[in-house]
Amino acid sequence: xxxxxxxxxxxxxxxxxxxxxxxxxxxxxxxxxxxxxxxxxxxxxxxxxxxxxxxxxxxxxxxxxxxxxxxxxxxxxxxxxxxxxxxxxxxxxxxxxxxxxxxxxxxxxxxxxxxxxxxxxxxxxxxxxxxxxxxxxxxxxxxxxxxxxxxxxxxxxxxxxxxxxxxxxxxxxxxxxxxxxxxxxxxxxxxxxxxxxxxxxxxxxxxxxxxxxxxxxxxxxxxxxxxxxxxxxxxxxxxxxxxxxxxxxxxxxxxxxxxxxxxxxxxxxxxxxxxx
Numbered sequence: 001x002x003x004x005x006x007x008x009x010x011x012x013x014x015x016x017x018x019x020x021x022x023x024x025x026x027x028x029x030x031x032x033x034x035x036x037x038x039x040x041x042x043x044x045x046x047x048x049x050x051x052x053x054x055x056x057x058x059x060x061x062x063x064x065x066x067x068x069x070x071x072x073x074x075x076x077x078x079x080x081x082x083x084x085x086x087x088x089x090x091x092x093x094x095x096x097x098x099x100x101x102x103x104x105x106x107x108x109x110x111x112x113x114x115x116x117x118x119x120x121x122x123x124x125x126x127x128x129x130x131x132x133x134x135x136x137x138x139x140x141x142x143x144x145x146x147x148x149x150x151x152x153x154x155x156x157x158x159x160x161x162x163x164x165x166x167x168x169x170x171x172x173x174x175x176x177x178x179x180x181x182x183x184x185x186x187x188x189x190x191x192x193x194x195x196x197x198x199x200x201x202x203x204x205x206x207x208x209x210x211x212x213x214x215x216x217x218x219x220x221x222x223x224x225x226x227x228x229x230x231x232x233x234x235x236x237x238x239x240x241x242x243x244x245x246x247x248x249x250x251x252x253x254x255x256x257x258x259x260x261x262x263x264x265x266x267x268x269x270x271x272x273x274x275x276x
Contacts, residue, residue: 058240066241082224087210090149098154102161123155128216140221148217149210156209157202164198200264207256211249
């Protein structure tokens with residue numbers, strides 16, 4: 001009886017710890033997004049009036065006006081298109097290379113012991129460090145940009161996909177072997193569907209890494225591009241236009257994220273997800 005009373009008291013105390021805020025649950029997700037956006041604008045406005053930060057964070061009106069300035073210079077759309085070509089080309093090449101490499105590393109121990117240490121080693125080196133070597137080998141222009149982004153995305157996606165394949169339930173593979181399945185059938189009917197959520201995660205990380213590598217990739221003598229323009233505007237201290245281009249990189253990243261989530265819902269709708 002006393003034990004039941006103690007358990008009941010403990011449950012009551014735990015229940016009291018969790019606040020009962022029904023009004024919070026009634027706010028839709030778009031409402032929270034609007035609140036977050038408004039808070040960011042207010043914070044940005046405050047920074048634009050503080051003397052020590054006003055030069056680095058000009059107000060939103062000046063940044064918006066810089067769109068017209070860059071369009072008049074004839075570089076706004078060409079910079080966006082140039083960066084998108086480099087990022088998407090590097091990402092696609094990185095994915096095409098990382099998928100078979102990751103599967104081979106997970107499937108064959110000798111290949112894993114040979115390749116994985118080098119992937120882990122190079123992954124810790126910032127792309128900016130080996131950009132000069134790539135420029136010396138490939139010259140200037142778009143080619144070294146694509147190579148840098150390919151390397152960065154490959155290193156990230158290969159590890160993610162490799163971990164996904166390694167985490168597949170081994171009993172599924174053993175059962176397939178017992179039923180007489182060959183390696184090709186096991187890959188297509190067991191490994192590919194089970195590792196699809198990890199592949200989607202790798203795609204999401206790959207697009208983000210491709211964008212974060214953009215500045216380093218476009219430091220290779222590029223004639224256009226968001227990263228190249230940010231460096232050029234930094235040299236002329238045009239903080240409004242520079243902040244505009246930084247925001248553009250973030251917006252492109254959000255668009256990529258939204259597209260990947262849309263694809264993920266279509267391909268992995270069967271996957272159970274925790275609802276909060």
